Amino acid sequence: MTTSVPAVPRTAPCVRVGNASGFYGDRFTAMREMLEGGDLDYLTGDYLAELTMLILGRDRLRDPARGYASTFVRQMRECLTIAVERKVRIVTNAGGLNPKGLADKLTELADELGVDVSIAYVDGDDLISRAPELGLGEPLTANAYLGAFGIKAALDAGADVVVTGRITDASLAVGPAAHHFDWQPDDLDQLAGAVVAGHVIECGTQATGGNYAFFTEIGDLSRPGFPIAEIAADGSSVITKHRATGGAVTVGTVTAQLLYEITGPRYLGPDVTTRLDTVALSQQGTDRVLISGVRGEIPPESVKVSLNTLAGFRNEVTMILTGLDVEEKARLVTEQFESSLATKPEQLTWELSRTDRADGVTEAQSSALLRCVGKSRDADTVGREFSSAAVELALASYPGFSMTAPPGKGSPYGVFEPGYVAADTVEHRVTLSDGTVTQIPPSPVRGPLAPLVDEPPRPARDWGPTSPAPLGLIAGARSGDKGGSANIGVWVRDPEHFDWLDEILTVDLLAQLLPETADLTVTRHRFPNLLAVNFVIEAILGRGVADNVRFDPQGKGLGEWLRARVVDIPDRFEVI
Template sequence: MAPASVRIGNASGFYGDRITAVHEMLEGGRLDYLTGDYLAELTMLILGKDRMKDQSLGYAKTFLRQMETGLGLAVDKGVKVVVNAGGLNPHGLAVALRQLAAKVSVDAQIAFVNGDDIAPRAAELGLGTPITANAYLGGFGIKAALDRGADVVVTGRVTDASLTVGAAASAFGWGYDDLDAVAGAIVAGHVIECGTQATGGNYSFFREVPMDRPLGFPVAEVAADGTSVITKHDGTGGAVTVGTVTAQLLYEIQGPRYYNPDATALLDTVELAQVGDDRVAITGVRGEAPPKDLKVSLNHLAGVRNEVDVVITGLDVDAKAELFRAQFEAALPSAPAELTWELSRIDRADADTQEKASAVLRCVARDPDPKVVGRPFSATAVELALASFPGFTLTSPPGNGSPYGVFEPGYVDAGLVEHLVNQPDGVSVVIEPSPLRTEPIRDVSVPDSGPVADRGATRRAPIGEVVGARSGDKGGSANIGVWARGDDEYAWLDETLSVAKLKELLPETADLTVHRYRLPKMKALNFVIEGVLGRGVAENVRFDPQAKGLGEWLRSRVVDVPVRFGSPD
């Protein structure tokens, strides 16, 4: 008999998250499942480089360290562990876990999910010759492993939400036709996948969140119908509120349709309600059939990147920057394929410390040939040390540069990817894709919502006094989710923040394609800005390559705010 609900906790939002979180989650309260998300677009490139050096690597080594004490604890407490820490080598991680289990005398049944790695077939599938190519799999392979009695399931590249979907689908016996329930689990999984971002981390209104203790990691209490309550263990830091959950729901999304391999969750059907201290209910989620194609994460090595950071102090900053740039470019032995300059005017007039009187001029070079942007590039900057503007200094000695990669998404028919589960008993099972797959419905962006109603007197103030924001990267694009906390404030936000207004407030986006989507039930708008991050985080074209601060920049911009909204304390 299926339980009324299951408690699914998450102990990792990225590769490098708090190492003690697994132990904290297992000891801190009751759980049925513990998930961990270790993968991101950049992580796949990092693991790809690891595997190029040693074919036995390619997985998240920190998870293995966490299991040294966590494996026995999980088995003793009856908690099933589901993680994507397998990265590019889930088989290798499973073998290492079995060796660890024998070493610590723990009887743990370990399964792994693979088939996502399609790099050997990338060219024949029309995806070029990347160093990594991984299709995003769904949660039903995880379900099969748990159904067969696995205590630990490690996967390669599944979608972040699939960890929760697999656990819930196993607990309740869902099938592909349970679209609304699966969609509900997708939404719950999206909320908890980034760990403490759901409990007050990276939250616009952070002053409202108890930060005196380490933030607790989130727990989703998922019911048989796919509804859920987001919470955390008692006594842990942070908070779970409608606001913190809304912020995470808006993270790294596009339109109202949130595509996953097992269902498409309709984010504009999500309803949130505070149902207790640190308890937010998610209801009303509807699901559609999943798209017929799987998304593929493609990483290519693109060349070598090097940079020089020059400190400019005192008077005539612009003129000094122009002089160094002209001297440096004229002296370079070879012109790099890409050379970008950025002058950060962090200096101030009549400063009382030298640091406050200084600006930073950054030059970034990229080229396929390491000789072009390696030692000759660095030496050119050093040789100008006594021959350029007064006060010349560097933040650090220039280096030889480092390889960089670029991410791009690809798509492949789900029927061409073999979704495999290697069960604890050694039996390998093929997971057939959902028969409901169809051509996805594309959401239409709405550039504005009509004229702004008269709300009386206004004052000039940062828009962030009224709204929160959460931003993040999606390949070379970025999203900014913006939400209000009241109906009147949302109506004003919806009318005020058009695509044109966003471009006015964020001039760096003026020449880029921007999509605007409405999510009225969450009192939110979502903007997707194409190309603002170049070719992705690994290319590092901006000082904030993952667009983490883009939303906070928007909140700092000044607009006409109705006086009746009041002002912050």
Template sequence: MTNAVRIGNASGFYGDRLTAVHEMLEGGHLDYLTGDYLAELTMLILGRDRLKDPSRGYAKTFLRQMETSLGLAVDKGVKIVVNAGGLNPHGLAVALRELSEKLSVDAQIAFVNGDDLQPRAAELGLGTPITANAYLGGFGIKSALDRGADVVVTGRVTDASLTVGAAASAFGWGYKDLDAIAGAIVAGHIIECGTQATGGNYSFFKEIPMGRLGFPIAEVAADGSSVITKHEGTGGAVTVGTVTAQLLYEIQGPRYYNPDATALLDTIEVTQEGPDRVGVSGIRGEAPPSELKVSLNHLAGIRNQIDVVLTGLDIEDKAALFQEQFEAALPTSPAELTWELSRLDRPDADTEEQASALLRCVARDTDPNAVGRAFSATAVELALASYPGFTLTAPPGNGAPYGVFVPGYVDAGVVEHRVTQPDGVSVLIEPSPMRTEPTRDVSVPDSGPIGDWGPTRRAPIGEIVGARSGDKGGSANIGVWVRSDDEFAWLDQTLTVDRIKELLPEIAALTVHRYRLPKIRALNFVIEGVLGRGVAENVRFDPQAKGLGEWLRSRVVDVPERFGR
């Protein structure tokens, strides 16, 4: 690709590989290096940090990474763009300036803020959350880079905005360049989760040279098309499959709303252009929505949990006995008390662990006394007075605060998207004049009658179908894809809303939306409310729905013999 900029990404979450920034800078040529440190749960964690100390609230690991990499980035002319500022981008910018002076590195630091709406939450109709952050676009980043910033730190921008800002600065895009911006949004979405684009969390992982995976790079062209790749010699692989999997991660319908444009995911074309080089093109863009999404986190109360082990015979009777005894002995009944029996046991097992099941009790209440020391003591006191073989997986604690995430929406015009340039000048970024009421995607429950696919065999659907799942607040998505047009025709007819509810009985009573992305041979299912009020509430065994897609892949269906693997 000619006339393209190379935008790498070295972080997919707060806690990703600490050495990745240095590895990406040393591994080959880059023009920009991004890092995504924020998630819904991360904002809650940073919010609790800020409650303890107002000077905190940013990703401290990024500052540690810059201790060894800031000078290298400046020497190589690589511009760094990260959302590690979290709830305190100004504080992180000050710390970076102090670090650059300490290292004698002439680095120009800028920061983007204005996303923090918590002080204005009540007047904006957002309640009284501990964090309230609007998802900003990429044009504040563009402004900072245009003015010569070497490092741009932001608060809560959309994950893809890191790439959008870099590409918009490189090519001089304006708000009217909707197709180009949409292309950069897609490229940013592909690389935002780091090594998930190079083989991490990939259904067909046995086809990938796993190990120490390399981080992804998007070579973005002036028209917004891109090639996804990685540094030569790094682990993993970049294939149509790994890119498709990441495209399906945490999305909803074909329209992917962002503050600067709406990317139409059903227009994407993905092609293998060479080893570890996947072309992404054809993306069309529409006007962005008139409102910005707001990440709202509320402290909801105190949560406590006990896990008891049930071994051998009469598992369900033992579970019922303990539940009855425990609830009767509790001095105070918590507001919420949920039980979950996980039958991990098997008959006539060769090991004690294989003969055991787990019974989990989770309590939630706004009163710490209802779920604290007395709750834990009640479980311990039953140790010699309940079912045979009683044991706990760990001593119970005194409970801990938990929060819940809910999305909010405000008109983009009420948010002061602001960038403070390296020279200290603060500039207000006007929202896109293109914004409009968005077109809402319509769920398609099925694709008509099933055709004749010839002889079939009983097999896990995952033999031919890949999946990627994740959380979106209290909902979850499962994106599924196949590798040929014939397979997609079968998948499209077979995997209806009713069928996925049959295969995953836990979601049978929930609302499920089904969306088609035929150009990448994929379907996306959005399951409302399966995660309660979000990951922090921790209502499921898998609170972020990371394994939901793999559970689906393990379910046995009638697979046409012509699709043998």
């Protein structure tokens, strides 16, 4: 088919890129809301996460024609005609493990709807057939993180819809901006600025008040609007949202998202290394935050690969312990359950959560939860026998025995880990609607980066009288998973408060406040430009969310736990 949507004129002062999905399962109606809610040049959708790649990998095992985000097809059935009428071009990574399959499905849909569009797809990220020779083992999925220049090439050729496999999330926004302004691989500052804009909008409503530490300050969170990045030729951007939508765009909401799932000052990508310690934020009016000053460095010589492996099978049961003698009840049922298993799983994990209160006024307030998770390479070991062992204790164990739900049959689980390959071993390809295939070479400016120089410690200050109070009265936080690790970004809103936070919130203090981190490797990074510090906690999530049996398997609540802990705050600080 020939394209019906002309390329955006490159003389326009900015390109307006919206996002309608932050994960596979996000608000289904967001695509229509974004298309009908105001002007856009591009609409992106991020459907992929580390766990999603595992889910799609299992889908592909069952049916080789699958492996993409099927939700996107249903959304496009409702919205493809609207996008064409409004001259909005669509860029999405919903192709997952099968971008060609999704592109073919969309072509069929366009024919059915009578819509004339050009659909291109970007692939080459899937390394599964070459995994052994590349030293990646024998995983279920192996996908390199591609950059934005495949998207740019597709848009340069006139594509209305661009479907990709595994790309870096921010590339969804970088590609349209690179096309709009015809950026080249050596336009590092511009690319880095667009990476920051893309990182802010990639998780949808997290940029407009969702999961925000100071959520009580957001007027209407009943249905937050999805974010938009207005990206300029120099790489600066304004983050905003459609008018008359819920939520808010503030320096705080943007700061929170910038700190989400990052490590240190260098944000590595296949097109550019973005210096997050150069980002400047300023409020430009209601629901408008300017991002400026971002500097870029050359990208590294290798690219990251997302590896997922089926690790075995798991099952779990949660028992409710009510009233007195909780510890003794837990001990009894643990001994009974384990002794009744003919074959003990390779891993059997117990976790007692003391959610009970003394003299609780409701039964729920008087109850604790005991969770048992079993893992095995053998499905039967954590299947019927595991479930039966729990159920058979119903009349033979502690007084008041009950479970939150009957245990199931057990299910397979996977393990995520990152791998790395040389950039020039990845065949980054673009296939246009007429079948033309273009190879995208790796960045010609990639290379080694000079080590960062640590700032010398500053002398301690006398902060005067202090009073114990929760850290969250003065600081916000956002946390999330990075494979088996997690990060906690902590920020304040006053420069003097940052001087205090920077001094007192050390790795040692974090270990005291969050004892679960005490025996783990923790790295602390400073972001004075954001009035923030970021902690990377290695191995707190085991081998990733699909494998992890922790109470909070994705680490999303770590930041809020930290904010609830009590520290000595200077009396002269105005707390929230």
